[in-house]
Amino acid sequence: MTDDKGRIQLRGIHKSFGDFEALKDVNLDIAAREFFALLGPSGSGKSTTLRVIAGLETPDSGTMTVDGIDITHAPPGERDVAMVFQNYALYPHMTLGENIGFPLKMGGVPKRDIPGLVRDAAKRLKIDQLLHRRPGQLSGGQQQRCALARAIVRKPRLFLLDEPLSNLDAQLRLDTRVELKNLHRSLDVTTIYVTHDQEEAMTIADRMAIFMDGEIVQVGTPQEVFDRPNTVKVAAFIGSPPMNLLPATLDGHRVTVTGSGYSFELPKAPDRTSGSVTIGIRPSHIHLAETGLSTQLFLTENLGETMLLNLRFGEKMIKLRLPDVRHFDDTEALHLAFDLDHVHLFNSQSGRRID
Amino acid sequence: MATARHRSSALRRNILLFATAILVLVVWAFPIIWAVIVSLKSEKEVLAYPPRVIFEPTFQNYLDAIFGGLSIAPSLVTSLIIATATTVLTIIIAVPAAYTFARLDLRGKKWLGFYTLATQMVPPVGLVIPYFLILNKIGWLDSYQGMITVYLTFSLPFAIWLMVSYMEDIPREMEEAALLDRANRFETLWYVILPQVRGGIAVTVIFIFLNAWNEFLFAVQLGGNTVRPVTVAMYNFISVEQTLWAKLSAAALVAMLPTIIIGIVAQKWIVKGLTVGAIKGGGRL
Numbered sequence: 001m002t003d004d005k006g007r008i009q010l011r012g013i014h015k016s017f018g019d020f021e022a023l024k025d026v027n028l029d030i031a032a033r034e035f036f037a038l039l040g041p042s043g044s045g046k047s048t049t050l051r052v053i054a055g056l057e058t059p060d061s062g063t064m065t066v067d068g069i070d071i072t073h074a075p076p077g078e079r080d081v082a083m084v085f086q087n088y089a090l091y092p093h094m095t096l097g098e099n100i101g102f103p104l105k106m107g108g109v110p111k112r113d114i115p116g117l118v119r120d121a122a123k124r125l126k127i128d129q130l131l132h133r134r135p136g137q138l139s140g141g142q143q144q145r146c147a148l149a150r151a152i153v154r155k156p157r158l159f160l161l162d163e164p165l166s167n168l169d170a171q172l173r174l175d176t177r178v179e180l181k182n183l184h185r186s187l188d189v190t191t192i193y194v195t196h197d198q199e200e201a202m203t204i205a206d207r208m209a210i211f212m213d214g215e216i217v218q219v220g221t222p223q224e225v226f227d228r229p230n231t232v233k234v235a236a237f238i239g240s241p242p243m244n245l246l247p248a249t250l251d252g253h254r255v256t257v258t259g260s261g262y263s264f265e266l267p268k269a270p271d272r273t274s275g276s277v278t279i280g281i282r283p284s285h286i287h288l289a290e291t292g293l294s295t296q297l298f299l300t301e302n303l304g305e306t307m308l309l310n311l312r313f314g315e316k317m318i319k320l321r322l323p324d325v326r327h328f329d330d331t332e333a334l335h336l337a338f339d340l341d342h343v344h345l346f347n348s349q350s351g352r353r354i355d
Numbered sequence: 356m357a358t359a360r361h362r363s364s365a366l367r368r369n370i371l372l373f374a375t376a377i378l379v380l381v382v383w384a385f386p387i388i389w390a391v392i393v394s395l396k397s398e399k400e401v402l403a404y405p406p407r408v409i410f411e412p413t414f415q416n417y418l419d420a421i422f423g424g425l426s427i428a429p430s431l432v433t434s435l436i437i438a439t440a441t442t443v444l445t446i447i448i449a450v451p452a453a454y455t456f457a458r459l460d461l462r463g464k465k466w467l468g469f470y471t472l473a474t475q476m477v478p479p480v481g482l483v484i485p486y487f488l489i490l491n492k493i494g495w496l497d498s499y500q501g502m503i504t505v506y507l508t509f510s511l512p513f514a515i516w517l518m519v520s521y522m523e524d525i526p527r528e529m530e531e532a533a534l535l536d537r538a539n540r541f542e543t544l545w546y547v548i549l550p551q552v553r554g555g556i557a558v559t560v561i562f563i564f565l566n567a568w569n570e571f572l573f574a575v576q577l578g579g580n581t582v583r584p585v586t587v588a589m590y591n592f593i594s595v596e597q598t599l600w601a602k603l604s605a606a607a608l609v610a611m612l613p614t615i616i617i618g619i620v621a622q623k624w625i626v627k628g629l630t631v632g633a634i635k636g637g638g639r640l
Contacts, residue, residue: 056531077537089528093550102546103536150536 006190013062037201040211082151090135097131121153232351262293280344283321289337394604416605430588438567453518471516497579521555
């Protein structure tokens with residue numbers, strides 16, 4: 001295998017379904033052997049992008065290359081791409097073994113080689129005991145493994161996963177997440193993973209692209225996206241719970257939260273020096289103080305090791321994560337102070353980040 | 356006390372259900388039972404009044420119907436050829452057509468249902484004369500190709516319409532998975548779609564075969580001495596002078612056999628639950 005097998009490039013991809021513009025100028029570079037997540041809310045274009053990559057949708061305009069070769073119009077079967085569908089799409093009339101062997105059979109692999117390859121793939125996913133069963137006789141988790149085995153059996157250069165965990169229950173999802181990551185490591189194949197679950201993307205991906213309304217709004221490693229969201233929308237999407245967003249006014253270094261007497265000096269002067277802005281602050285970057293933003297306790301959520309406070313500030317709800325669990329009285333008045341190194345500023349009109 | 360009352364009401368309900376079932380069964384089976392009885396009587400016995408419950412059964416009518424002067428045997432072969440050819444051709448054409456209708460975005464797709472119903476709305480008698488004239492013009496009267504073509508005009512829209520609903524039940528991902536697995540469209544149809552619509556094909560086969568087998572109106576007008584299906588041949592037992600009820604019944608029962616066999620064979624394929632669980636949360640059939 002050469003070093004850059006499975007390098008993907010999307011340039012200016014547009015795709016409309018009737019009046020609905022699903023993709024508006026999508027540009028993306030995915031490195032060889034990268035575990036790349038396409039993240040976004042439903043209808044944001046992430047699945048369409050994956051289908052364009054798979055060849056199941058033809059873009060209205062734009063190009064797609066793999067390892068420098070234009071395959072924009074190549075049919076799915078010629079792309080050397082394997083995909084795991086959200087609903088697994090196992091062939092119900094075939095046994096597990098036949099399901100896994102199907103891509104080999106269609107790919108012209110000699111008949112005598114198929115059982116061995118099927119067994120290897122099944123073993124890897126620990127379903128080699130089930131090869132004679134039909135999909136209908138399996139649990140959701142086993143079906144999912146079968147779909148994965150069918151995808152890896154022919155060693156594709158590109159591995160596509162469309163929300164593969166969304167049909168599993170919570171515990172199995174966590175386990176499978178780790179296994180997927182491990183599988184990717186051992187296969188060493190470019191993997192593109194579609195999900196609407198930001199936590200999933202954060203934990204599993206090397207890099208990710210965030211989709212909003214048919215556009216990519218940010219590309220980066222999970223840490224980059226988490227630490228420096230490009231826009232208000234990304235800020236509101238990433239993190240669990242996501243960032244608190246509050247209107248404020250900026251005057252040089254000084255920020256005043258609208259509707260309160262609370263103001264603070266930023267440690268570093270931003271590009272823009274005055275006007276109305278949106279400030280973002282993560283729940284773990286707020287602490288309780290003697291003075292500061294005055295709020296009223298609404299609800300506490302005990303998470304075992306930490307605690308989430310839901311605080312009322314005017315019409316808004318502010319979430320604060322405490323590193324420990326303590327007792328509060330109902331509707332207690334609390335004062336908040338922000339960790340100033342972690343305050344994000346966004347243009348209140350465009351929603352873009354201000355550095 | 357309460358249990359006893361509960362038990363007796365359950366018993367009463369069971370008796371009622373059982374009685375209803377028997378009644379329905381008798382009403383449904385009566386003509387066939389009657390035909391069986393008549394076919395075992397002599398022609399004289401059939402017309403005896405009052406009808407006798409105890410009589411000496413005879414199989415002579417069956418021998419006459421098959422080997423006698425008015426034998427239906429050649430017509431059975433004719434019917435078999437016509438019904439089989441109609442069914443096979445219908446399936447060969449309807450399956451890919453239904454797949455196309457179900458999957459590809461074609462204009463006029465939404466009219467299929469209406470068109471199918473429309474062909475069923477026209478009284479067949481209204482079509483006999485046009486068909487007669489057309490077949491006469493091209494010299495296809497009293498020919499296999501003529502009869503089969505005419506039957507296809509009825510069976511095809513119906514079969515396509517029926518199969519489309521089965522095809523539409525198969526999730527698109529199934530084909531997309533097959534396409535990604537390097538199958539071409541034909542292989543996708545053959546390996547992935549067809550095995551999943553076996554039930555639908557079986558139902559279609561039964562319908563089309565039965566319709567072609569039992570068809571009388573077109574057969575009697577468009578057939579002749581060369582092509583005389585069994586429905587028409589049976590009619591020979593009815594003449595101005597007399598009606599040979601016993602032989603007619605025997606012939607009808609013999610003619611029923613192939614349809615019963617087809618029904619039993621096809622029923623095996625109408626397997627329920629085959630696809631349940633293949634797609635998470637979407638069991639079918």
